[in-house]
Amino acid sequence: MSVGFIGAGQLAHALVKGFASAGVIATQRIIASSPDTDLPTVAGLRKMGAILTTSNKEVVNKSDVLFLAVKPHIIPFVLDEIGPDIEDRHLIVSCAAGVTISSIEKYRPFPKVMRCMTNTPVVVREGATVYVEDEVEEDLIDAVTGLSGSGPDLRESLTYHRGVEGPGHAYGAAKMLLDSELHPGQLKDNVCSPGGATIHALHVMESGGFRSLLINAVEASCIRTRELQFLADQERISPAAIRRPPWTRSCSSLGSARGQ
Incomplete structure (x- = not known):
């Protein structure tokens, strides 16, 4: 399994660090995209061994689980760009506040979509994450x-x-x-x-x-x-x-x- 992040900011950095600390996936199997290659979080991800790119499509093509870790107002533009590249194998995980599953699926009926809300203590494996729709109703x-x-x-x-x-x-x-x-x-x-x-x-x-x-x-x-x-x-x-x-x-x- 490979994991991709559209966005390489604080959330992506915290999740990757938590994944690495827990040993759930090798960082060499994680790829993240960012238009700004000078961000401290980009440097941190590289230091942990993750692959960095400026291409969102490359992240999609090289991942099975795809985290949308960008600001809410960026989501529509990202989905327009990567939508045609999403395949049945992909699990889409949205971490954007206020972005519903239905608003994601209106761009394309993706086969597997999750919405989650986590927090930065995931970096030390003490995060609290709620996801839909098995755990709670999406409105919650x-x-x-x-x-x-x-x-x-x-x-x-x-x-x-x-x-x-x-x-x-x-x-x-x-x-x-x-x-x-x-x-x-x-x-x-x-x-x-x-x-x-x-x-x-x-x-x-x-x-x-x-x-x-x-x-x-x-x-x-x-x-x-x-x-x-x-x-x-x-x-x-x-x-x-x-x-x-x-x-x-x-x-x-x-x-x-x-x-x-």
């Missing part, structure tokens, strides 16, 4: 984005607080902190894409008190994931559209709704 993935996908980064920004529930997730984030030489803030920033679900959740968290804000943060990430889903269902989406969604629910409105 949006909530998991806030609770699990963005959760470790919320905790990394608040390492001085006590009493965080969910010891499994907290342990994963803590182990990643212990195993990394990076500052907690850097680990948090690594997955805070502009306009993404995690940065929206963190914005809410930093706006008020921890206890009530933690609840609102998970909800904000879930709402943003639904917005990304709406955008992903459009024919074409510009980066500007991702940063300025068609509808917004501000942090203040979330707080006021709680008080009503």
